[in-house]
Each structure stands twice: as structure tokens, then as C-alpha cells.
Amino acid sequence: MNQTISSTSDKAASILEGEDIILKVRDLHTYFYTDIGVARALNGVNFDIPRGKVMGMVGESGCGKSVTALSIMRMVTKPGRIVQGDIALFRKKKGGENDKSQIIEEINLTKLEGMGPVMRSIRGAEMSMIFQEPMTSLNPSYTIGDQIMEAILLHQGVDKVEAEKRAINILDGVGMANPALVVKRYPHELSGGMRQRAMISLALSCTPSILFADEPTTALDVTTEAQILDLMRDLQGRINMTIIFITHNLGVVAQMCDYVTVMYLGRVVEQATVDDTFYNPKHPYTSSLLRSIPHVGSRQKERLMPIRGVVPDPYSAIKGCPFHPRCSQVMRGKCDAQVPGLTVVGKSHTVRCFLYSDTVEEASNVR
């Protein structure tokens, strides 16, 4: 049914050594065709997501983090669409999550209908997303209970009474006060923080193997944030859940993640273990991001260094490395002429930067 991508268009084999890969994204381009021009939100995204691990995804506003998650979930809608690239999902036999030899199926998600039955069942049972904006996923016309119970009834083979019990349990687990009452409420009857918790419950109700958490705790107070992060980590350990954690909070990345993917202007510029990202960053953009946030234990008078300039808009194409206009280590005649290709700089550590090699990105033939 699906063309496999692991052997055919594998531009960059997995560099995450010793990891069992659950998602492989290659050369992903997603564009928005708007009245004012084409917004090239993703310009050839390549990365791997290891099974049962937490991948942090960072980068300034507008770099394409949410669009990457929405593209993989096949939820990009008009005027946007995936114009090129492959997304391979490696599914395992039920109950075989811990057995590395049990890969039974590779599905290329870009070949499926976004709203078709296969993709819908993948979204309901295997992949789910905590959205940046709660009302994106909550339906205003149904009660919170009905929405959470829908996934449970569909995929867990239990009756309504048991489904409601489970829905209340999930709400309780995310720190919702009075969960038995909240199941009867509609989204507009809840506060912003309660809606966020309801949405997190909805995303967790199908116990997904892959969870995209897009700024899942930004609207919450620090105590609830800590509870939700604990819950996610607990689930990750218990059901071997894979989490793609999108956040601006590098403190949370350090606390939650095994690996980090750094995005800039619709591309991945660096991917590494969390330790290498913090202690041995290679890309000047990663180093700048780290310098722009406060460190735990840093001297009080240490000045934070904002990254000079702003992320360019995605409507204008930049020649060369997309970061070169803002880079303090730019090499004229090189960085402004060609796009750097992927360079392996260490164990499970890749970077796209001419400081480390002259490898040039292969040109994509976007339709």
C-alpha cells in the first residue's frame, strides 16, 4: 500500500546510535499558499524520533515547530499543504512495544489521505497531540466527558459507565478539581487553565505511542506544570510513550528530554543528546539560544544575550544558510552562497553548518 522510505529516499540514515526509530522524517516541505504569497514554513526537515524517548523541539517563534507536528499528524489544512517529503511511521505489533525485533509495518504517512480512515485511526489510537491553543482540539458543542469518552469507547472496548470512570480518572490525574462535575461541562464553561488540562486529558485518553506536546504547560501555574510534566514522564516510562516536546522553556527541556532538535526557519539545524545540546552545542544558533536564557545557578549579574536580528519572514527565500544574516561567525562567500548539508560531529550529534564541514545540502525539487 505504501512506498517504504527507509531504503529508497533515506538522505540521512539515523544518527541516533543504538535507538529504535519510531518516526523518520525526510525532506519535508510544507507551504502555505496565502493571498500575500507562499509561506515556506518547512524547507526540508529531516530528523528521527527514537521510540520511547522524549525529543525536545526548540527554536524561536515562527521556526516551524508547530507546523512540523501538524504535518506529521497530517492536520495541515488549506491554504497549507505538504508539498514534498516523506514521513515513515514504524508500527509495532500490539503488546510488543519492548521487543526491538517486532517491527511489522512501515507506513509512509505522506501517502495517506489526511482525513482518510487510516490516518484517522492512527490519530485516534497511536498518535495524539496537545495543542498550543486548547480550543483547536476541544469541540465547543460537546461536553468534556463526551469528548474524552469518545476515544476510550472507540479504542478500549469498554462500556459507557467504565469509559466515564476512566475519563474522570484521567482528569483527576492532570490535577483537575472536581473531575466528576467537569465531565458534564462544555469547554466555554471552563477557565483557560482548566481547558488546557481537559485538552491534555483528551490527548492522553487513547494512551498514544506518540504524543506531540506543543507548549503543553504554558498556560498553567508552576505547580500544575510540575504535576503535568510528572504525569507525562510517568506515562512515558509505563507505556513506553514517545514524546515530542515543543517548548521555549529550556529548563523544561533539560529536565524532560533525552534528545533535542533545534529548528531554524523551517529546517533542523542541530540534533543531539540533551547533554551535548547544553554542554557542547555546535551550531551558532544553538549557542545563541542558550545564551539568551537564564541558567540555574548562574551569577546574578550575568547578562543575557538576546540573539541579534529577528527570524526572517517565511515568504522571502534566503540564499545560503538561513541563519547567516544573524550569525556572528558568518563566512562571506560561503554561508551566504550555499545551504550547509548534514555533518555528523559526534555520537548521535549532527549539525548543518560550514564551520564543521563543506558538505552542501542537495537541492530539492519542490513541485
Ligand SMILES: Nc1ncnc2c1ncn2[C@@H]1O[C@H](COP(=O)(O)OP(=O)(O)OP(=O)(O)O)[C@@H](O)[C@H]1O
Ligand atoms: N495557516 C497559516 N497560514 C500562513 N502561514 C502560516 C500558517 N500557519 C503557519 N504559518 C507560518 O509558518 C511558519 C511556522 O509557523 P509555526 O506555527 O510552525 O511556528 P512555531 O515554531 O510553532 O512558532 P511558535 O513558537 O510561535 O509557536 C510561520 O512563519 C507561520 O507564520
Ligand SMILES: [Mg+2]
Ligand atoms: Mg508553535
